Amino acid sequence: MSSEKIECPRCWVEMKVVEEEIFGPNIEIDICPKCNGIWLDRGELKKLIKDKEVTDYLTKDIGLKSHSPLICPRCRNLMDLEKAEDVEVDVCLKCRGVWLDADELQGLKEVPEDGFDADEDAKAQERWEEYVHISKGTKLSKFFNRLKR
Ligand SMILES: [Zn+2]
Numbered sequence: 001m002s003s004e005k006i007e008c009p010r011c012w013v014e015m016k017v018v019e020e021e022i023f024g025p026n027i028e029i030d031i032c033p034k035c036n037g038i039w040l041d042r043g044e045l046k047k048l049i050k051d052k053e054v055t056d057y058l059t060k061d062i063g064l065k066s067h068s069p070l071i072c073p074r075c076r077n078l079m080d081l082e083k084a085e086d087v088e089v090d091v092c093l094k095c096r097g098v099w100l101d102a103d104e105l106q107g108l109k110e111v112p113e114d115g116f117d118a119d120e121d122a123k124a125q126e127r128w129e130e131y132v133h134i135s136k137g138t139k140l141s142k143f144f145n146r147l148k149r
């Protein structure tokens, strides 16, 4: 749970833990008092926007490479940028926590019922990275290594 205080990954001030009723009951989120950015621990995004497709897209198969300048405020790991609709969110590669800038939550909540624009090419690339990483040391990657030589 978000009991430990964390610092905003953008402005490095201590974030406030608030229970926001407009997002539904019993959801504690960390908000930066300076930039109004929001930190969500793993699973909290799903409670907030209630769209499984979008949350899965944003937090699963996110690859191994970091395309974000931010460092995870929770575990200090690298983060990656994931995009849904016109909203780019930062997702921690390790703990899968999510950083949302002030206006990004609203953008995610406005994702239309009939689905959202997913960048399938980028997603496929990230799945491939994970797949190659997982299969390192297996026969398959030996096969690919042989092809590269
Ligand atoms: Zn901030």
Ligand SMILES: [Zn+2]
Pocket: 072, 073, 074, 075, 076, 077, 092, 093, 094, 095, 096, 097
């Ligand atoms: Zn993290």
